[in-house]
Amino acid sequence: MTDAHTAHPSPTGAVSDDFHVFDTTLRDGAQREGINLTVADKLTIARHLDDFGVGFIEGGWPGANPRDTEFFQRARAEIEFRHAQLVAFGATRKAGVRVEDDPQVAALLESGAPVITLVAKSHLGHVELALRTTPEENLAMVRDTVAYLRDQGRRVFLDCEHFFDGYALDPGYAKQVVRTASEAGADVVVLCDTNGGMLPAQITAVVRTVLADTGARLGIHAQDDTGCAVANTLAAVDAGATHVQCTANGYGERVGNSNLFPVAAALELKYGRRVLPEGKLAETTRISHAIAEVVNLTPSTHQPYVGVSAFAHKAGLHASAIKVDPDLYQHIDPALVGNTMRMLVSDMAGRASIELKGKELGFDLGGDRELVGRVVARVKERELAGYTYEAADASFELLLREEVQGKPLRYFDVESWRAIVEDRPDGTHANEATVKLWAKGERIVSTAEGNGPVNALDRALRVGLERIYPQLATMELVDYKVRILEGALGTGSITRVLVSTGDGRGEWSTVGVAENVIAASWQALDDAYAYGLLRAGVEPQA
């Protein structure tokens, strides 16, 4: 038997083989409802994962579908892996078939992947119902397939599907599968909580026993159905597992898989175990967001370590203490994972948090107590009126600049506007808006239609201004949120609108508050375009 590991040397930048960070975003992660990856997507994600420094990238099931077969061909040809080894996923041979004659096993070899993960049953119910074979034949399938692939010079890991449920049903048989795989040459036997129903204490107990009883090198594959996938992964490590299977951002079937990023961060920062190449942990936030973009899902704002809210503090009470010693208020320095602390400007805002926020935006307000006092007073007054600056950084910056410069920043002045929505007897709607405004000494009257009154106003404003400010052409509204404040509609309720605008290089958020949705939207649009022109470097009117 050749030593598959030396036959396929690790990439030069790989970390030690003593502990495996094994990523299965491209195989198990792609099972997430709503994810549909092209080969190009998979190649891009593989590059990001290799860049992050995982030890293994499970790319798919070659032979099971043409996309995965093509991925392995192109990945070998197009990607020079610096840290990761490519892994092909497949099943043990079919029952009653010689392993040499099983085309599914042949496709695994043809993929050229140096490492192969085989999935096997270790739960008697599944052996009977899904495989329709005997417990003995299942063991032979494991033994034959592992030994054959090892003989062909591949490194083999074995995934024991439904392991923990199988162990609860028949621990003896479950352990026999582990022993069989290990004795046949599998380097790691991975215990899978396929249905995701386990809790950490159970995982620790089972992994500890299986390790003691079999002596096999063990891995863990956890699903998040109890909300404990990260903890379950760490619980297995506590019990001696040295191989963790995860997916980027926890993508996966049902609730998802164990999330690569908090697992890697916990191992490096809490366990003090080096599992990524030097300096790579600081790329966590960037890599997480980049992969979210590729799979076309909005990055979760509340994801541990990498979410935009993960180190955001509502200032108020503790702002002054945070200024003196931030480490009293955060479990790690956010820079360690490439994130940053953010102070939210909220109705609890005090002087300290305004100063911190100003600093974040590039204004040093520390020396000017009177200016800070004025900003605090204006924020309080406006938040009392229903504004929120926590989600509207651009509106806050406009307010701050106004106070710093002592005058409002104006690109145009509005004389009046009007919006009309009409429901016709045939059920269709007509939306029309007219704006009258002044810009650079010129009076502009502009009318436009839209799919709604706000859209019509937005278009009338752009149509009117684009000749004077051509920069507006690159901007577009990317998100729009409406909230009615104070319960009762008939009795002077207030409407708050938050608008996100983008120019292809970035996004900014603005807020408007008024007694009705159209007037509030207008204010947010007004701020959005003023800030966009400021970003674009356009000089405001005198």
Added chain:
Amino acid sequence: MTDAHTAHPSPTGAVSDDFHVFDTTLRDGAQREGINLTVADKLTIARHLDDFGVGFIEGGWPGANPRDTEFFQRARAEIEFRHAQLVAFGATRKAGVRVEDDPQVAALLESGAPVITLVAKSHLGHVELALRTTPEENLAMVRDTVAYLRDQGRRVFLDCEHFFDGYALDPGYAKQVVRTASEAGADVVVLCDTNGGMLPAQITAVVRTVLADTGARLGIHAQDDTGCAVANTLAAVDAGATHVQCTANGYGERVGNSNLFPVAAALELKYGRRVLPEGKLAETTRISHAIAEVVNLTPSTHQPYVGVSAFAHKAGLHASAIKVDPDLYQHIDPALVGNTMRMLVSDMAGRASIELKGKELGFDLGGDRELVGRVVARVKERELAGYTYEAADASFELLLREEVQGKPLRYFDVESWRAIVEDRPDGTHANEATVKLWAKGERIVSTAEGNGPVNALDRALRVGLERIYPQLATMELVDYKVRILEGALGTGSITRVLVSTGDGRGEWSTVGVAENVIAASWQALDDAYAYGLLRAGVEPQA
């Protein structure tokens, strides 16, 4: 010292006091970036939480801001709690001040809440930097405040802020705070992982030691910064904690808090511990989604137990085995938490949930497979178009009645409507609407002004119809929510409006979906008044 607990008997439906499910959505959960709750929102959420059956609802910090003070006044007057006790949150007395003279402590008593949670420092760094006092005075502050509130007949829980970090720094002092609180009469001392940096194994070890060394009744408050809040909560229970602090959907500062729903589900289903009133666990999914609607956040599709994807299976490979024995492929029966298994690709409600919902509304659909099929098909079609019936019971009931009776339920027919919003040069707005409709054979043309276009439409509709349906006079819109579906505003996004209407005896919710906010609002109003007239016992038109 009076026994505060007996002085304030538990609500009749409460579960045993031996184990506390303590919810802090309204206090700590409201710290989540992007959440901004009105008093009406807080009252609605309190009703949902009481309905779910938590033992304690922490409503806010009375005295700290006018909104929380008002909440406690109104909650006592307007809500008849069946399961929960209302809890006021506050701090120990100020350093160097007699507890009787501290206005913050007085406000806690004035709130009238039978239970008070006091936050205290147990970390020497925070005692020094944030409180700017001595370790001894901090202990005195704990002792005095707990004892005083107990003397005033309140039950007291003590939150030890930053406990685990404080314990790492100086375990002796941290335990001294626990002992001091317990000896002064605090019923529970809650160990808080305020910065959220802990992992389950650490939690179990510390809680076990503190329990052994102090003998105090212990609780746990976990934050999700390592992605382990649920596991950390359970880890504390494993070590003997009998009080868990959670928030609905895990809302909270930074990454969030320990999520009430997976914690309750794990305790009931995995630990076999009854922590909710009988039958309430099956309401988990409904309550989770209803609260998401109130805070105006999209329910997470991948949330454990309650997400729409939580029990979704990509069919194919295992479909037939799943049909024979679904329990081999899911960790629990989803019906236990009010969710359903979904076999691809159908995105929405299945027959079982429609039957369940029908039953809830008083329709027994079990016998009529063809009718249920029709309703499922219509719900699917409309949810695909952007409608949501989870938060719009009244619209769903109208749809259901239409299918049961074979024809729409009409009180009036709309010919057309129009709304105009005008911004005048002086900055004021004019809002005017005209509706043309038919009711009981009569053509009605009605015009009204309002504080916004929706309000103007609402008034024009009522003015026109009140002569024919005087019952409309008792109805009023009590809440109004708007969500834009599909990111991009300029490119055919869809607007969904949810309206709550009341008639003094109850409230009902309706939904409208259209390409703009005014048209969507109109639909929701149309349903709202149709349902209101139905409730009032008015015969529909033939």
